[in-house]
Amino acid sequence: MNLTTQSTTFDDEDKLMRELLQEAGDCHLAPTAGHLASVRKAISSRMEGVRPARPPLSRRRWLKYAVGVVAAASLVFAASTFLRAPDLWAQVVEVMGSQPWIHGTAKEQQGRSQEFWLSVPRRVYALRSGRSAIYSDYRTGVQACYIADQNLLVRQALIDKGPFQRLTTFYTTTVQGEPKPGDIFGKNRVRKQTQHTVRDGGRAWVEFEWTLASSPQEPAQVAVMRVDPETKLPVFLVIPRGAAEPLRFDFDFPKAGPTDAYALGVPRDARVEDRLPSPEGERALQAGDAGRKDLDNYFAIVYGTMDSPLDPSEITRVHLVWRKGDKWRLEYCKPRGGRLPKLPPADVDLAIWWRAHLANLVCVPDMVCDGRQIDSYQPSGWKRFALVRPDQDHAEIARAYGQDMMIEVQAYPEIAPTGLFTVERESRRTLFEADGPVALRTKVWLDPTRGFVAVRYKSDFVDAPFEVARVSEFSDLRQTPRGVWYPSTRRVKSVPKPGARQFPDEVEHYLIDFNTELPESLFTLSARQ
C-alpha cells in the first residue's frame, strides 16, 4: 500500500490527490453521546486529580475471564453448539452423545501430549497436559487439580459449571436463537462456517470448518473437524493457535475412562489440599446464588455522586434499570440542557422527587436483554451485541454487561468456593470474609445475619497507574418484599499508591421499586423509543 509516487509533477500529484480523496469519500464517523459524556467526565476527573471514569473495558475483561478455564479443545467443541446444525452435524451430535467416553489426544511440537476425556453419561471432563491434570466431576461438583511442580493435588468446588454445560449442549441442541457469522462465542467470533467432502486414503470424509477471529484486527483462523460419514463419529479436530502450530486432536471412543485424578497419572504421594467449602461457606455460596436470583422484578434509578473538589452534591450519572428474570433493560439519562440535578434533600420522598426530575432528563437506551440476546443501542440504531449462551445464567450476564448498575450482582458478588472463610469481628457485627474470584484479586465481606449480603468488597490492583486497591462499602441495607437484603448505597474508596494523590470517594445510590409493572414489551427494542 504505497502512497508516494516517483513522479513529482504537479499534475500527477493533483491526480493522486483526486484519486485518494474520491476513494476516501465521507470521513465523518460520530461517537455516541454516551461515549462523549463519559470521556468528558474522565477529563474532568483527571484534572481534579479524581479517578478517571472506568473505561469500557469491563466487558472485554469479562470475556477474557469467562473463557479462561476452558481448554481449547472444549471451546471448539462448545463452539459447535452455536452453529446451525446441518443434518449430518445433528447426527454427529447424537452419535457422540451416546458414547461412554470421548477421548482426544494431541501431540505438541516439543513432544508434550495433551489428552482429554469427556463422558456425558458420567458428567466427567478430564484433561491431562504434560504432567498437569484436572479431573472435573460435575455430578459431585468437585474438581481435582494437580499442580505438578508442587506435587500438589487441590480438591476444590467447581467454580464455573459452564464448560461442561457448553460441552453437553453440544448434544442437547438447546440452542437459543440462530447465530450467524459475526456472532460472539467464547473469545472468538464466527466468521464463516462450511461443510465439504474430502477424499483421503481412498475414501470420502466430511469436514466441518469454522473460520474464527477474536476481533476484526486479529487474523482469522480456521478450526477443522473431520467426520467419518459412515459412523458419524469425528476422526480429528484441528484447533488453530495463532502463530503457533495448530493442535490436532485425534479421537477414539473407549468403553472405559479415568475414574479419578490418579488415573490421569497423578502420583499417589502427591500432597492433597482440600479447599472444599466449609458448611458455613456452602451456606454463603447458596445464599449468594439465591440472592442474585431473587433480587428480581424491579425498576431502579441508579445515580452517582463524587466527593470531589467539584460539587459533591452534583449528580454525575443517572441510569435506569429494569429487571425481570433473565430479561433486563439499561438506559442512561442526560440533561436536556445544562447539568444533571443536585442530590435530593434528605427529607424528600425520593420516588416523587425522581419522577419530577426524570421528566427533565432525556433517557437513552443503552442495552436490552430479552433472555436470548443482548442488543446495544448505537446512533445508527440497535445492534446485536452478544448472544446469551444456553449455559449462562442471569448473574453471569449481569456482571458482564450490567456492570455496577445491577444491584443483584453488587449485593451478592461471586465468591470463590474454596472454604477459606474467615470470621472478622467488628465493633457491632461479625462478618464473613471470603476470597472473590482469584483472577480479579478481590475479597468480599458478607453479613451472615442478613442473608450473607455483601457489606464490603475490595479489589486489589497490580497495574493500575494510581491505585493499589479500591474498596466498596455498602450501607443503608433494605429488604425486598420477598425479604432479600440489599444495600441502597455504595461508597467506593480508593487506596492510592504511595505518593499518589487520594482520589475522592464515589457514591452510588440505588433507588429500587419492586412494585412497578414490568410489561414484556419493556424488553423489546421498540420500547420507550
Place this chain on the structure above:
Amino acid sequence: MSDPVDGLKARDAKIWDQAYEKYATRLYGSILHLVRRDRQLAEDLHQEAWLAAIDGIDGFDPQRGQFSAWLFSIARNAVATHWRRAARRTGDAASDAVTCERGEFPVEILQQIERAEVVRAALLELGDDERKALLHKYVDSFPVESIAKQINRSVKATESLLTRSRDKLRALLQWYFPLQAGGEKR
C-alpha cells in the same frame, strides 16, 4: 489567563472543555478509521488519548505546532501502540514493528488497513475549512470561485487555503506512509 495554551497547561477545566468540544468528534473519527471501525477499541483509545494529553500537556511546545496537531499525534501514537501490541500478541511478521520509531505505523500493520481509511483519518486531522476546500475541489470538482463562496472566503484566500491544505494532507499521509516507492524510508 488569556492564552489558551496557558489555560491548557494550568489544567483549566473550562479551556479543556472547549478543546474537547472542538476536537473530540474529529479525533474519535480519526481513531475509528485507523482501528478499522472497531467502535469499542476506538472509544478506549479516544479516552486514552485525551487523558494522555492532559498528563503530557506540559511537554506541548506551541512553537513546534498547533495544539490540534499535537493532540492528533498523541492519538496516532496510541493507535500505533495498540497495533504493535496486537502484532506482538499474534506473534506474526509485524512483530518487527516493536522496533519501529515511536509514532510511526509499522508497514506490515498499515497493510492491514485500507488506504481509504488512512486517508479519511488524515482528513479529519485537517481543519473544517481545509477539509471542505479539498473535498470540494477534488471530489466535487467545484471551481475555486464556488469553493470560495461555500467557505465564505475570497478567491485568493481560498487558493492559498487549498495549497496549504494539500501540503498539510500530503505531509500527514507521508507520516502514515513512510516509504518511498523504492521501499526506502524517508
